[in-house]
Amino acid sequence: MTRHAQSERLRLCDDLDRLGPDEPTLCEGWRTRDLAAHLVIRERRPDLVVGGFVPFLAGRVAREQGAIAHGDYAALVDTVRRGAPAWNPMSRPKVDELANLVEFFVHHEDVRRAQPDWQPRELPAALQGKLWASLKRTARLTFRKSATGIVLIGEGHGRYAAKLPDHHGTVVLRGTPAELVLYAYGRKAVARVGLGGDADDIAALQEADLGLG
Incomplete structure (x- = not known):
């Protein structure tokens, strides 16, 4: 293994x-x-x-x-x-x-990513797959404080509906599993993900306190 x-x-x-x-x-x-x-x-x-x-x-x-x-x-x-x-x-x-x-x-x-010269890593496909599986297990918990619905699209790994909409509509997050994991655990500022949806819904998600805490 x-x-x-x-x-x-x-x-x-x-x-x-x-x-x-x-x-x-x-x-x-x-x-x-x-x-x-x-x-x-x-x-x-x-x-x-x-x-x-x-x-x-x-x-x-x-x-x-x-x-x-x-x-x-x-x-x-x-x-x-x-x-x-x-x-x-x-x-x-x-x-x-x-x-x-x-x-x-x-x-x-x-x-x-706290260092000034950081660059994203090229991660092995197997590691991306493991991160995608882990994200699907925890996404409903990490996104629980979001007022929006959440659909995750992991590039090369499929899609996962993590949360139904609450006070807002649904936001679609697209990126590699690694970048989606970082976003889900509150590293929004450095996570290289695409956000799709209504501007107000995206703003509400960006303000949400994400992660397990």
């Missing part, structure tokens, strides 16, 4: 090593060190992952993430590179692929 999630993890870590700890990312308020700390917490600190959903624990989570982020940067990136520990189900290849492909693809692009 080709492990696309693992490949994205390793490429992200290579970029984190190359750029250093203080480069910008597309995640508001996060430098490269903060993004790396987030990934370590996600796989190795379930207490802090749970705390992230409890408002009164937000301060503790922020302090712990800050402490991790400002530790030894090379060791931090190496911890991300090694992946989840054996006790975490995400250490198993099939679970890793299911749970981490979009996570590491999006965060890799968060680092890449």
